Amino acid sequence: MFASVAGFFTGLSLIIAIGAQNAYVLRLGLMRHHVFAVVLFCAVSDAVLIIAGVAGLGALIQQLPLLLEIFRYAGAAYLIWFGIGAVRRAINPKTLEAQGEALPLIKTLGTMAALTWLNPHVYLDTVILLGSIGNQFVPNQWWFALGGAAASFVWFFSLGYGAKLLSRFMSSVRFWQVLDMAIAVVMFTIAGTLLFSSL
Numbered sequence: 001m002f003a004s005v006a007g008f009f010t011g012l013s014l015i016i017a018i019g020a021q022n023a024y025v026l027r028l029g030l031m032r033h034h035v036f037a038v039v040l041f042c043a044v045s046d047a048v049l050i051i052a053g054v055a056g057l058g059a060l061i062q063q064l065p066l067l068l069e070i071f072r073y074a075g076a077a078y079l080i081w082f083g084i085g086a087v088r089r090a091i092n093p094k095t096l097e098a099q100g101e102a103l104p105l106i107k108t109l110g111t112m113a114a115l116t117w118l119n120p121h122v123y124l125d126t127v128i129l130l131g132s133i134g135n136q137f138v139p140n141q142w143w144f145a146l147g148g149a150a151a152s153f154v155w156f157f158s159l160g161y162g163a164k165l166l167s168r169f170m171s172s173v174r175f176w177q178v179l180d181m182a183i184a185v186v187m188f189t190i191a192g193t194l195l196f197s198s199l
Contacts, residue, residue: 003140007147010133011050014125015155020079020115020190023183025156029163030179034108039160041109045116046126046152053131054145061123068120075118076194082115083187090180120194 015022021042028038061067103111116122134144 001143003134003137003143004147004150006137007050007130007134007144007149008151009147010144011046011130011148011151012155014130015046015152019121020082020119020187021112022159023186024082024112024115025159026163027179027183028108029160030166032164033103034105035160037105038108038112039156041112042116042156043149043153045113046156047149049122049126050130050134050145050148050152053127053129054134054141055131057127057131061127068123071118071120071123072194075120076191078114078118079187079191079194082111083184083191086180086184086187090177090184119190121190 025038025042029035130145130148134141134148137144
């Protein structure tokens, strides 16, 4: 039982930081577009990564530094491209209806997949760090993994559906400008971190 509680709070502490993935989930939650599919995708992805880490993938990744380098540059390029899109939306704000235009589900999930799986910090934090911590709880390491996975489900569903509490601001063009500029700053900051600091 203690292992699952430890896994829950350790996992929660790693995912609540504002990052590219969370920023995109928040935006989709505000627009109420594909919320269930997106938060489920994020939560399941995290659960898979946590389980893989506890199963030993973290140790394998540490032996393949080239893999993390590939993810570093591919992820940074995608974040820069995504950030430029957010800046363009902020400079040329549209009406509420236009802001609310939804991408097809497959494109939305494709973007979410890139923001999730191309981020090398996902592998460092979720796979390697959580995996190594979880394996300190042997023979209860799977309870730790279950707690970490539960934290992901709680966080992403709360973020996606909790965003509607801010829906009263959606009619304001200024709100969308500020949100998109904040998203752009997050994307560019993470991209810069990936490019100019050692992992």
